[in-house]
Amino acid sequence: MEEKERERFRTILTELRRRLTTDFEKIRDASSEEWGADLPDINDEATRTMNRRLLLSIGARSFDVIQKIDIALDRISEGDYGVCQECGEDIPVSRLELLPYAELCVECQERIEREKQS
Numbered sequence: 001m002e003e004k005e006r007e008r009f010r011t012i013l014t015e016l017r018r019r020l021t022t023d024f025e026k027i028r029d030a031s032s033e034e035w036g037a038d039l040p041d042i043n044d045e046a047t048r049t050m051n052r053r054l055l056l057s058i059g060a061r062s063f064d065v066i067q068k069i070d071i072a073l074d075r076i077s078e079g080d081y082g083v084c085q086e087c088g089e090d091i092p093v094s095r096l097e098l099l100p101y102a103e104l105c106v107e108c109q110e111r112i113e114r115e116k117q118s
């Protein structure tokens with residue numbers, strides 16, 4: 001991948017990371033308020049538990065993506081960004097546009113998902 005292209009993806013990834021970090025912190029703050037709140041009755045407790053679960057699952061997902069973005073940013077610095085971690089082929093730019101933190105090409109991704117299912 002060319003230097004200019006790499007820098008473009010660095011900008012995209014940095015911006016995405018900033019947005020997700022903000023979201024993640026909001027969720028974390030919201031869920032810690034939930035944790036600390038008094039639970040006056042059982043119905044309320046059920047609602048809170050549901051909200052808490054939802055918040056935690058959204059939070060976990062953002063956190064997961066943030067980690068992938070960090071790995072991708074490291075790869076940009078090391079110059080091996082956009083290379084499939086399985087087969088070593090270049091990941092098409094069209095795929096990276098959709099998923100800038102992709103670690104695998106479509107073929108490897110699909111193969112691994114098939115293997116997971118079986």
Ligand SMILES: [Zn+2]
Pocket residue numbers: 084085086087088089104105106107108109
């Ligand atoms: Zn591959």
